[in-house]
């Protein structure tokens with residue numbers, strides 16, 4: 001699985017006139033060791049950094065993930081209302097997300113057709129394609145079975161959440 005290494009990150013930062021600071025390195029390391037299909041908000045990242053016994057302010061984390069997204073190292077995802085989530089940008093074909101808006105369980109998939117449409121659209125406007133993501137907002141079968149939306153209680157926890165994908169927030 002091709003993804004950004006420290007060397008590639010250093011090169012990408014340098015190209016844009018930035019240094020690889022210890023904070024940026026810590027943040028990259030966290031993303032590199034995440035299980036596949038896991039996405040982090042800035043707040044999640046803040047907690048993980050603290051758990052490692054390091055201190056990076058939330059403001060620095062916000063700035064760093066923005067910067068890394070603009071350089072194509074991270075992908076910024078609009079998975080559900082509320083906070084943005086981030087993941088490392090795999091250099092292989094971009095994947096897309098099917099998201100449950102109730103429990104935020106996320107299924108990742110690859111579809112060449114989506115990429116083709118994105119590429120064509122960018123080309124026709126003479127834009128340079130950096131990333132192409134499709135986010136499908138849906139309701140998972142577990143929530144539907146419990147009678148979403150009317151009979152689903154506020155504190156309902158998806159039985160599948162925590163096992164796969166995003167379960168937080």
Ligand SMILES: [Zn+2]
Nearest residue numbers: 037087097108
């Ligand atoms: Zn993803």
Ligand SMILES: [Zn+2]
Nearest residue numbers: 100103140143
């Ligand atoms: Zn769900």
